[in-house]
Amino acid sequence: xxxxxxxxIVGAGHNGLTAAAYxxxxxxxxxxxxxxxxxxxxxxxxxxxxxxxxxxxxxxVASYFGMLRKEIFQELNLEEHGLxxxxxxxxxxxxxxxxxFSFTPREAGEGRSEIASLTDSDKEGWQRFWCDMQKAAAxxxxxxxxxxxxxxxxxxxxxxxxxxxxxAHIFDxxxxxxxxxxxxxxxxxxxxxxxxxxxxxxxxxxxxCIHHGTAETAGxxxxxxxxxxxxxxxxxxxxxxxxxxxxxxxTGCAVRSLANEGxxxxxxxFENGEKQSFDIVIANCDSxxxxxxxxxxxxxxxxxxxxxxxxxxxxxxxxxxxxxxxMPAFTTLKKIDHxxxxxxxxxxxxxxxxQASQTVPAGAMPERLMLTxxxxxxxxxxxxxxxxxxxxxxxxxxxxxxxxxxAKIGENAWSEKDDDVLLEMTIAAIEExxxxxxxxxxxxxxxxxxxxAEVFNLAxxxxxxxxxTPQYLFEKRSLPxxxxxxxxxxxxxxxxxGTYPGGNVTAxxxxxxxxxxxxxxxxxxxxxxxxxxQA
Numbered sequence: 001x002x003x004x005x006x007x008x009i010v011g012a013g014h015n016g017l018t019a020a021a022y023x024x025x026x027x028x029x030x031x032x033x034x035x036x037x038x039x040x041x042x043x044x045x046x047x048x049x050x051x052x053x054x055x056x057x058x059x060x061v062a063s064y065f066g067m068l069r070k071e072i073f074q075e076l077n078l079e080e081h082g083l084x085x086x087x088x089x090x091x092x093x094x095x096x097x098x099x100x101f102s103f104t105p106r107e108a109g110e111g112r113s114e115i116a117s118l119t120d121s122d123k124e125g126w127q128r129f130w131c132d133m134q135k136a137a138a139x140x141x142x143x144x145x146x147x148x149x150x151x152x153x154x155x156x157x158x159x160x161x162x163x164x165x166x167x168a169h170i171f172d173x174x175x176x177x178x179x180x181x182x183x184x185x186x187x188x189x190x191x192x193x194x195x196x197x198x199x200x201x202x203x204x205x206x207x208x209c210i211h212h213g214t215a216e217t218a219g220x221x222x223x224x225x226x227x228x229x230x231x232x233x234x235x236x237x238x239x240x241x242x243x244x245x246x247x248x249x250x251t252g253c254a255v256r257s258l259a260n261e262g263x264x265x266x267x268x269x270f271e272n273g274e275k276q277s278f279d280i281v282i283a284n285c286d287s288x289x290x291x292x293x294x295x296x297x298x299x300x301x302x303x304x305x306x307x308x309x310x311x312x313x314x315x316x317x318x319x320x321x322x323x324x325x326x327m328p329a330f331t332t333l334k335k336i337d338h339x340x341x342x343x344x345x346x347x348x349x350x351x352x353x354x355q356a357s358q359t360v361p362a363g364a365m366p367e368r369l370m371l372t373x374x375x376x377x378x379x380x381x382x383x384x385x386x387x388x389x390x391x392x393x394x395x396x397x398x399x400x401x402x403x404x405x406x407a408k409i410g411e412n413a414w415s416e417k418d419d420d421v422l423l424e425m426t427i428a429a430i431e432e433x434x435x436x437x438x439x440x441x442x443x444x445x446x447x448x449x450x451x452x453a454e455v456f457n458l459a460x461x462x463x464x465x466x467x468x469t470p471q472y473l474f475e476k477r478s479l480p481x482x483x484x485x486x487x488x489x490x491x492x493x494x495x496x497x498g499t500y501p502g503g504n505v506t507a508x509x510x511x512x513x514x515x516x517x518x519x520x521x522x523x524x525x526x527x528x529x530x531x532x533x534q535a
Contacts, residue, residue: 005521008033008268008278010255010294013041015495016284017238017249018510021076024245026518031278032247033268035254035457039239041284042456042463043505045232045383048445049323056377056385056397058321059231061447061456061463063374063399064343066215066224067504068234071145072511081237084228085217088379091224092343093333094191095433101332102191106342117185125182129192134222136166137213141221144214144508147484147500147516150475166206171470175205176350186350194345194370197468197503198315198404199357204469211468211502224343226374229382234505258294263490282493282513287466287479288312288459290487290494300488307480311472313462314361318402319447320426322437327378327396330434341379346371346429356404363410365421369429370403398437400426407449407461414450422448465498477502485513493517 005028009016012034024030038044042061049056065085073079089106096102096115103112139157143149151171158167169178175196179189193200196208217225227233239249254271258281267275283290291305333340348356348368356366377384377396385395402422409418423446430437452458466472477500478484484500485493495513497503 005029005279006277007031007280007282008276009282009284010268010290011035011041011284011496012039012235012239012249012251013284013496014043014235014238014505014507015497015510015513016041016282017235017242018072018076018507019282019284019495019514020242020247020249020510021238021245022511022514023517024242024247026514028280030242030247031276032242032249033253033255033270034249034251036455037252039249039251040232040235042458043231043235045230048321049443052323052443054323054385054395054443056323056395057230057383058397058399058445059227059376060321061319061452062231062505063319063376063401064224065227065231065234065505066217067212067506069144069506069508069511070216072507076238076241078234078237078241081240082229083233083237085225086228086379087218087220087223087225088342088374090338090342092345093338094194094345094347095330095332096187096190096347097349099332099335100187101336102188103336103338112336115185115187117187119184122183122185122188125184126188129179129182132163132166133210133213135161136163136170136210137222139163140210141214144501144506145512147512148475151470151473154474166210170206170210171473172203173206174201174203175209176201178206190347190350190353193350193353194347194372194403197317197464199353200350201354202357202469204467204473207470207473208468211504226376226379228380230376230380231505234507238507255294257296258290258492260295260298260300260489260492263300263488265489265492280491280493280517282495283487284494284496284510286458286460286496287494287498289457292459303481304479304488311466312407313460313464313467314363314407315404315467316407316449316452316461317463318405318422318449320400320402320423321445321447322398322400322441323443323445324396324398325440325442327375328398328434328437328440332433340375342374344373346373346433360404360406363406363408365405365409365425369425371426371429372401372403373430374399400430402426405449413453414448416450419446419448419450422446460498463497464503465496468502472498473502474500485509485516 007028007030009032012032020030020032046060091104091106094102100115155167196205215224217223256271257269258265259267265281267277269275352368449461495509499509
């Protein structure tokens, strides 16, 4: 670089920190501004029960490792900066009604199922289905680093690999439609429904399942795991790389607005009234925060504002953390001598999922909750309280993901009373599998859409910022009339979950933006080289 460009990154989530690390390593002068006192955005490890005297830690929002790209992990030497992922053993058990289950071990030994509707044909079809989905994930995986990949190109790649069924459904059908070509058991379909964000019977659920299949942990493709010390270790490692490379990270530093003159952002104004100017501004907040809060209403942003208003997410998710007095015993797990490690999923019947796909987007809570649970303190001693307190002698935490809840209750924002309703519904759902759970809960912490908005500044009310459905995937995951990661302003860029390739803790969005800026810089430098006349 002939001269270091100054870069401001608004929001210290994992994508913002990734962009900071790459740009600082390339010689840019980088400042990252985070509203909260903690770096990491939704990827943080915190101590929510400290006010009760417990030092137990939780991965507050993002809980599971696997989507972080190995290329980024290696290029930034994240392991040397303290990031240590691990595989859980077993992988998961999915609990169905009536004591039925589907169990998947990690190591030697075949999976085990007790599902009444299961036939030999279903078992064979189930294996073919997951084999095909894993092939599809392996095909799509490299494309995440190429933001020019289109939906038609994805379909062509799948057809070339003779994955015709998946190609026909990935953008035009549902996971349920696809599953019916492999299995007849609705119980198996209910199990698969837990493997995609959103609803198994709606268009887009095929890609959601494949997207989750691109996970990789400890060199095992398709595998999800955990991180020693919690998910905050990812953003802490990224922060260390950025700082070592010269980036400056500022916490407790809220941005009030972005000022512009014509097509350029000219200054950042902070809540304390100070103003600073930068050559480049990167927004790692969601686009709703950027265009509805940080930028003034003006003709240049009207098209984007209208687009966001018309496409505001109607479905969100929630997380609950329970500080326990002692380890509970789930009835089915105890029966099969399960160690309570790995992922424990509660899958509602297929009809309940279909019903929820209609009621939840309309603003009503689902009658049956879909839950993904884990005991991180059981697998990682560093997450547990070093000294057991009197209110939680077991020192363990049960972390529960509620897969889908309405972003708003009716037309209203979530309230604390709605949090209480969610808490009671969640405990009641767990009681079906573990009757003693209520008596073992010392304290609870609910991360609802209200908390996502008020604590984590998530105006979209969705960790995905935009749904992972065909109208927002690949070439359609950019702002209207804008190239990937770009905005209507020449020096304002975005790299949050609403950009290509989408959500989860992949760090791809921040990586791709940094590479995009470096490529633009290289192209501009070539244009500035004076012509050399030859004699």
